[in-house]
Amino acid sequence: MASWIPIEDGSDFSLQNLPYGVFSTDDLDQRIGVAIGDYVLDLKALAQEKVFAAIDFDSSTLEEPTINAYASLRKSVHHDVRKLMQDILSESTLLGPVLRDHRDRRDRVLVPLSRAKMHMPMHIGDYTDFFVGLYHAQNCCDIFRPGMGLPPNFSSLPVGYHGRASSVVISGTPVHRPRGQIVLNGIPTESLCQKLDFEVEFAAFIGRGNKMGSRIDVNEAEDHIFGVVLMNDWSARDIQQWESTPLGPFNGKNFCTTISPWIVTLEALEPFRTTPLTADPQLPYLNQDEKQSVYDIPIRVSLENDSGTYSVTECNTKHVVFSFAQMLAHHTVGGCPMRPGDLIATGTLSGPTRGELGCFLEATRNGIDPYEMKAQFSGKQNISRAFLEDGDTIEFKAQVQGKSGLGHVGFGACKGKIVASA
Template structure:
């Protein structure tokens, strides 16, 4: 006989399509009108004020929830994460009736949940890497020789990571002209559907971590849109890779879904092509059964699953330290664009429109790339028995370039 689904006294949290049931309890930073940003946990249509909870002695986190960012709490480590999660689950249960400080989500403004110390973006979906490689190099040379042996990535700009709802201006840049570069606004602006991992542990310069150790260091995950100026990238990326094409902005969702909340949905990823070197081998499957998709101006454009990925976040983190590179609490690791095998599962317009050659319908209009005024939204959730673990909104609107 199946166990009954755990329920909360917050009624909205018990709806089967609610992103924030008691099984989730994601962390974020919010403020109310006239107030300072503070840490909270989402439950149904409410936010638990964590600083107020700690002040009342309901939870213990060494005063870290009074900070306007979650880094100090995350730095306490997994025992503290587990204890606060267990206490909140007890306090929010259906048969509990504590005088909890709850704030309606409708009255809250969400902020960047962490101080992003560093940002690294990877390229870990075989479908995406192959599709993009075909556009530029043909099917015989689509994947670089090293792709099936290690996670490929680049160091991005932490300073341009923004929270959901922040509008971004179309970037200006050097573009390839008929006889050399021209200066102008990006003409081929794109999105990238990704999942971002929040690093919750420190390593020292010269230290490497195993995949298992890396997994234990990951606090949780956010939806991530790594906006991409494809024409700027095409002109600049050889031989050192993306630079200004990726610096215009990276949007993340305001709620961090913890690795503990996703644990029941752990699963294997894409079939391995080549055996990995020992330092990248996993002791257990490292991906999650997560439905992920994106919308343009409210219209669903594509939907896929995180389990199509070739490398997990733990493998990416282990590889990141393989040179002895130090990691810090608040580092953000982007998964890379997540795409399934069909056009309806692609996580970027570059793939969906075959490099701009096959326009797609958005309402009554057509698109090859993003136009000014377009709003891109990402969504993601895992389905449990009678509940779902969701990430909430991750949206951004493109404004005209500042010429």
């Protein structure tokens, strides 16, 4: 599949991808767009051109300032809209000329990416963070309860907790170093966080919800997922450690969580499925027919500061013991209602080796053993970190390429810079 729009070889946004975001420009109010090469396809403008008239759905959902209403529609609508967008952007289909050969229309619906300011793509009702990364769980247990092994429920259910929706922000938003209560020399103290960390995660936005008291079947759960983003669940380890017993993480997590701006659909990721780590027999409500339910997507992490750019780690979305479908089936087994725009995340995605750990907590064993990171340009010295310093920017990037002919599928950057406390 090639497009008549020039798409650079390394672009995240091929015809195979077509991820959804929300953007504005100096001239355009906040609206839904789809990334293609170095452009954003303005879906509000495209809907107003009646391009979607042949598809049976309420196209005014594409003129909203968030994706929530559109995401709540049937999967078949998303499929048909995707197919139509591929057709009009392709150089070899009958519909190709619809945009390509009409310069006025083209100018109305294609916006250079460089002019787009990105916004939160969906209004998040509730955000849930899971803890399904196998190596992350093993490492955390080794650090905080050595010799005791994984929690007994770890392989029976996707362990999760409710997070804070109000502090989920779009890539590029500054991250204020939080203050809070930590224990210094055995005494509870009000202090700036001294153990500020990143966490590499993968997160799914809910499309269609379920009513309170009903449940989502594990084998229908993917129909309820609109798409996925990269997530950095910034963590204040010292605040978290003191507050977390007995009810779990709170202020150690709720100061900021960053997501990448483009929601990549499951259709775009179809070629990149793989098998999850778990082989345990599952209870019926978690028993997913489709075993290729997890995605093989490497996530590369870099740190940038005034002195240079450094490679931190490479994680992968496959290092989990439960799929998003299983998380969703578990989340709703008791009747908990999901709403369009709700967000569920994997928890940290560490791999089995030291170069694949998804946070400094693991890489430094809670700050004891500083972690050396390689400068990305020759002539620069490596640096080491126990935890994050003010002025550090952490950036996640992820891009996969399928079989020949398929373009890249990437997520755009998920990044944030640590700034001093306000």
